[in-house]
Amino acid sequence: MSGGGWRRRRVGSLVVATGLAMLGASATAVACPVCFVADERARQSFLATAVGLSALPFLLFAGIAYWLRRELARTAPRAGPAADDDASVR
Amino acid sequence: MRSSAVLTAAPARSGIARAPRIRTAVLGMLIFVGAEVMFFAGLVSAFVIARSHALGWPPPGQPRLPIAATALNTLVLLASGGVLLSAGRAAATAFGRRRALRRLTAAVTLGALFVAIQGVEWARLLAFGLTMRSSQYGSFFYLIVGVHAAHAVAAIAALLHARTRLALGTLSADAFAAVRVLWYFVVGVWPALYVVVYLA
Numbered sequence: 001m002s003g004g005g006w007r008r009r010r011v012g013s014l015v016v017a018t019g020l021a022m023l024g025a026s027a028t029a030v031a032c033p034v035c036f037v038a039d040e041r042a043r044q045s046f047l048a049t050a051v052g053l054s055a056l057p058f059l060l061f062a063g064i065a066y067w068l069r070r071e072l073a074r075t076a077p078r079a080g081p082a083a084d085d086d087a088s089v090r
Numbered sequence: 091m092r093s094s095a096v097l098t099a100a101p102a103r104s105g106i107a108r109a110p111r112i113r114t115a116v117l118g119m120l121i122f123v124g125a126e127v128m129f130f131a132g133l134v135s136a137f138v139i140a141r142s143h144a145l146g147w148p149p150p151g152q153p154r155l156p157i158a159a160t161a162l163n164t165l166v167l168l169a170s171g172g173v174l175l176s177a178g179r180a181a182a183t184a185f186g187r188r189r190a191l192r193r194l195t196a197a198v199t200l201g202a203l204f205v206a207i208q209g210v211e212w213a214r215l216l217a218f219g220l221t222m223r224s225s226q227y228g229s230f231f232y233l234i235v236g237v238h239a240a241h242a243v244a245a246i247a248a249l250l251h252a253r254t255r256l257a258l259g260t261l262s263a264d265a266f267a268a269v270r271v272l273w274y275f276v277v278g279v280w281p282a283l284y285v286v287v288y289l290a
Contacts, residue, residue, distance in 0.1 A: 045142035049135035056131050060124040067120060068112065075111045089181045089190075089256065089263045 115268040123275045126241070130279055133237065134286050137230045149225045153218035155288050156211050163207045164284050167242075170200035171277035174249075178270050182263070187256065194253045201246045201273070208239055234287055238280060245269075245276045 141147050148154060177193035180186040212232075220228045252269045255261035 039142065042139065042142040045138050049138055053128075053131055053135055056128060060127060064117075064120050064124065068117070071112055089187075089261050089266050 113264045113267060115262075115264040116271060119268040119271045123271060126275065127279070130234075130237070130283070133230075133234050134283070137234060137286065138290075140226055140230060144226070148227050151219075152225055152227050153215060153220050155231070156214070157288050159207070159211060160284060160288055163204055163211075164281060166200055166207070167204040167277050167280055170197045170204065171274055173197040173200060174270055174273055178266065181256070181266060187259070191253065191256055194249065194256060197273070198246055198249045198253060201242060201249065201276075205239060205242050205246070208235070231287060234283060238276070238283055241279075242276050245272045248272055 173193050174197035177190045177197060180193055181190035212235075215231075220231065222229050222232050248269045252261055252266055256266070
């Protein structure tokens, strides 16, 4: 191995070790309402609503994507007339 | 012939427009409903956090909500959704227009009955002193349930419009599906609101 490569690895290891040490030394942010509420019930409510509101958009997008996929499969070109050609609504 | 709007509207190389693949009216309604779901989720989360900070819920001196009557009313709304589902199925069959028309009328009637019963309950709660300004409890109750009622009234108006067009034979399958999606949203969101506002 060349001297330059060894040096780069050493610097890289030093950066990773420093990063890990900084993570270990960090304190929880006091601004976080979920972490610092005196009432346990309020903390649980903050946590539940944060999780719910964060997950909901993903669920909505997934739902619409699922519907689009199903719709494209339903309307895929097929031999013969469409299923609702003689339906009551146009 | 299908009357769906064309999502892949770009003409093919042959110069012939592609056949419609996606019902854009339904897609648009689904996106709108998604935004409304987020709106209700915001209201509910604000309500849950406000309630968690309160010392007593409902606050002292405030009337209790009519749990049993509203449970029955919830069944009325759910029945309306079920009837509309069968109306959609009837409309998709040949010669099913009259059947679909009858079921659509029944769905609208049940929906209107739900709103009317809610109105009666509101009048009683107001008489017992629960107003928008009486407490946080009252503010949240009228805001959340009121917004839902406003959606229900708008969706009933849309259903009535669809009914008129179905009777005239000018209702497109896409428009009917989009209106049904709106009503299913109104029906589907209510049990969640009932559990959070009335029961929890």
